Amino acid sequence: MSSIGKIEKKVGSRFLSYYEMEAVHRDGSVSPYYMVSRNPDPGSLKAVTGNNPPDGVVIYSLYQDKVVLVRQYRYPIGGFVYEFPAGLVEPGEDMEQAAIRELYEETGLTLTPIPCGSYGRPFFTTVGMTDESCGTVFGRCTGEPTNRHQEATEEIQVVLADQEECRRILREERVSIMCAYMLMHFVAGEEDPFQFLKSI
Numbered sequence: 001m002s003s004i005g006k007i008e009k010k011v012g013s014r015f016l017s018y019y020e021m022e023a024v025h026r027d028g029s030v031s032p033y034y035m036v037s038r039n040p041d042p043g044s045l046k047a048v049t050g051n052n053p054p055d056g057v058v059i060y061s062l063y064q065d066k067v068v069l070v071r072q073y074r075y076p077i078g079g080f081v082y083e084f085p086a087g088l089v090e091p092g093e094d095m096e097q098a099a100i101r102e103l104y105e106e107t108g109l110t111l112t113p114i115p116c117g118s119y120g121r122p123f124f125t126t127v128g129m130t131d132e133s134c135g136t137v138f139g140r141c142t143g144e145p146t147n148r149h150q151e152a153t154e155e156i157q158v159v160l161a162d163q164e165e166c167r168r169i170l171r172e173e174r175v176s177i178m179c180a181y182m183l184m185h186f187v188a189g190e191e192d193p194f195q196f197l198k199s200i
Contacts, residue, residue, distance in 0.1 A: 002026050007042040015088070019045070036130050038088070046131040054122035056134040057098045058086045060182050061111055061141045062193060066160040067186050068141060069169075069179065070106055073155040081174040082159070084182070086134065095120065099137035107158045108146035113139040116197050125178070134178075138194060163187045 005022030012018070016036050023033035038055040039045050046052055061068045071080050087102035089095060096113045103111045122133035145158040161169065166183045169175060175183070186193050 004047055005030065007045065007048070009042055012040060017041075021047070034129075038130075038132055046133075052122050052124075052133055054089050054095055054135040055132045056086060056088050057095045057102060058084050058134050058136045058178055059099045059103050059111065059139070060084055060136055061103065061109070061139045063109065063141050063145075063160050066162050067166060067183070067193070068103070068107060068109065069159040069161055071157040071159050077174065079174065080157075081176055082169050082179060083176045084179050095135040095137055099139070103141065105149045105151075106147075106154070106156055107141075108149055109141040109143045109158075111137070111139045111141045113137050114194060114197065119197060138197060163189065 003024045005024050007022070008020045010018045010020055016038065017040055018036050019034070019042065021033045021035060023031050025031070037045055042048065059068070068085060069082050070085050071082050073079065074081050085103050085106045087098065087106070089098040090101075093101070099113060100111045103109055116136070116138045120135050120137060122135045124131070124133045126132070145160065147156060147158060150156050159165075163186065166187045170180060170183055170187070185196070
């Protein structure tokens with residue numbers, strides 16, 4: 001069975017650290033494997049601890065009959081991409097607290113979460129390159145959209161999209177995969193977009 005040998009941190013910053021792992025393959029051969037993590041030291045990596053606390057939270061929320069999206073400039077793709085509002089879970093926060101804070105900071109809207117059971121637990125994002133996991137908080141929101149609470153380092157446009165606009169976004173725009181899957185569900189035309197949560 002494949003396993004991990006030694007792990008060395010190569011470089012780190014406030015939000016991300018870069019690691020070289022010794023990948024031991026099922027045939028016994030060994031090669032380097034590189035990954036990034038939100039965890040600041042090798043002992044806190046999920047491959048070492050076996051635990052999966054959420055690093056971040058994604059917010060799938062409705063504003064009346066529209067879904068709340070952000071169109072954000074992302075440096076790795078050199079342009080804008082449509083996403084759900086999201087952010088890191090800070091120390092001492094649970095996912096709902098993080099979601100309420102992040103939605104307000106990014107959109108100016110006030111989130112009222114709804115129960116989502118196991119659908120809200122942390123799931124891994126891009127396991128080929130990171131151990132990051134995010135939970136999803138679902139809810140409805142009120143207030144007036146604004147970008148005045150955003151950090152100076154963020155370039156985010158608030159988008160309130162109905163089903164037709166979501167169809168256009170899926171056809172024509174750059175969209176994060178987590179957002180795309182949920183938008184496909186939203187445009188399916190169910191009377192209650194949160195109906196699937198009642199099946200848990």
